Amino acid sequence: MTPDLWHALVGGLLIGAGAATLLLFNGKIAGISGILDNVVHALIGPQAWRLAFLLGLVAPAAILGLGQITIGASLPVLGLAGILVGWGTRTGSGCTSGHGVCGIANFSPRSGLATATFMISAILVVFLVRHVLTAWHS
Amino acid sequence: MAFLSALLAGVLFGAGLLLSRMCDPARVLAFLDVAGAWNPALAFTMAGAILVAGPAFYWVRTRGRNALGVATELPDRFKVTKRLLVGSAVFGVGWGLSGICPGPSLLLLTGGSLPSWIFATGILAGFFAAGRPAARKLTAKFAPSDG
Numbered sequence: 001m002t003p004d005l006w007h008a009l010v011g012g013l014l015i016g017a018g019a020a021t022l023l024l025f026n027g028k029i030a031g032i033s034g035i036l037d038n039v040v041h042a043l044i045g046p047q048a049w050r051l052a053f054l055l056g057l058v059a060p061a062a063i064l065g066l067g068q069i070t071i072g073a074s075l076p077v078l079g080l081a082g083i084l085v086g087w088g089t090r091t092g093s094g095c096t097s098g099h100g101v102c103g104i105a106n107f108s109p110r111s112g113l114a115t116a117t118f119m120i121s122a123i124l125v126v127f128l129v130r131h132v133l134t135a136w137h138s
Numbered sequence: 139m140a141f142l143s144a145l146l147a148g149v150l151f152g153a154g155l156l157l158s159r160m161c162d163p164a165r166v167l168a169f170l171d172v173a174g175a176w177n178p179a180l181a182f183t184m185a186g187a188i189l190v191a192g193p194a195f196y197w198v199r200t201r202g203r204n205a206l207g208v209a210t211e212l213p214d215r216f217k218v219t220k221r222l223l224v225g226s227a228v229f230g231v232g233w234g235l236s237g238i239c240p241g242p243s244l245l246l247l248t249g250g251s252l253p254s255w256i257f258a259t260g261i262l263a264g265f266f267a268a269g270r271p272a273a274r275k276l277t278a279k280f281a282p283s284d285g
Contacts, residue, residue, distance in 0.1 A: 049144035054244065056148020060156045061245040067156070069246065070164035071253045073236050078253050082243075082260015083267065084232030089240060090268035092225025096239045097151075099226070100184060105191035106199060108215035110222065117223050118230035119170075125234030126170040 092118070139206075152245065158183040161245040163237030170234055232264075 001009075019030040043051060073081065089095040092114055094103065099118075103111020155161050160183055169180035195212070204210045233239050238246065238257055246254035 044141065046140075048141050052141045052144035053148035053151075056145040056150075057152040057155075057241065058244050058248050059149055060153040061161065062248040064156065066161060066245065066249045067159070069162050069249060071236075071238075071246070071251070072164060072167070073253075075253060075256050077235055078238075078257045079260045081232040081236035081238070082257040083264040084228050084235070084260075085238070085240065085243075085257075086232075086261035086264020086266075087268045088225045088227070088229025088232060088264070090225070090265055092222050092227075092229055094226075095229060095241070096184075096233075097241050101187045101191060102195070103213075103215075104184075105188045106195040106212060106215060107192075108213070110215055110218055113218055114222055114226040117226035118233060121227045121230030122170045122234035123172055125231050126167060127173055129235070130171055131173050 088118070151241070154183075154187070155242055155245055161242045163242070163246075165237075166233075166239075166242075167237040170237070 022028050022030045042048065071078070085095075092099075094111065094114060096115075096118075099111040099114040104115060158179070159165050160180060165177065166180060168175065168177035198204055198210050199212050202209060202211070229239075236257060240261060243254070243258050243261060247258055
């Protein structure tokens with residue numbers, strides 16, 4: 001067989017594997033027209049505003065670029081930090097935007113207290129990492 | 139209309155994060171590092187945001203309707219639970235370790251770097267954990283919703 005035909009065959013195997021995976025683990029048919037139609041429906045349904053907001057949120061950075069960014073933490077620390085941020089914001093019902101901006105703008109003592117709480121714990125952690133733990137090492 | 143206004147809201151919010159450079163973890167950490175070379179920029183960004191959003195929230199809260207006349211109920215302003223405080227404190231630990239909160243984490247993804255994907259994956263894992271039965275039991279123990 002020519003390389004061209006091998007590519008055709010292997011590509012077909014991958015497509016079949018994709019269809020089988022969706023069937024075996026999701027119980028769903030990998031029909032792209034149907035999936036696309038449903039996604040577009042979700043885009044114009046009553047839940048669409050969330051996706052629209054997120055698209056808009058990343059658009060400026062995606063178009064203009066992020067500029068100079070420094071992520072100082074190591075990969076394991078970032079993974080752990082992400083988990084804590086994910087768990088903490090769901091459990092505490094909000095983050096810097098929901099409590100810190102919207103809640104305080106709404107004169108909500110509840111959000112004010114939440115904001116003070118995460119600010120203080122973040123400041124304490126930064127103090128520990130930058131000024132206590134480094135002192136041990138040196 | 140709802141799609142377009144939400145898109146516009148997102149663009150404004152995202153442009154604000156970009157312009158204020160609050161998408162840069164180093165800048166956020168410089169604010170949180172009160173004992174180091176403290177940078178007050180984050181407080182200015184928050185103050186500016188609250189200054190503009192404040193009147194809008196006041197208007198909608200007092201009339202109970204949004205600008206289009208649709209009945210709008212805002213979240214409870216007074217209920218303080220242990221859950222709220224524990225969740226916020228844990229969020230602060232993650233924020234302090236990384237300098238990244240959920241909004242900027244999405245902006246960082248546009249750079250496509252490995253650290254940004256690791257962090258975002260962690261957030262999703264945290265969301266997932268917060269909804270798992272085992273984690274809910276832990277949550278109920280340390281942060282009961284009845285306060």
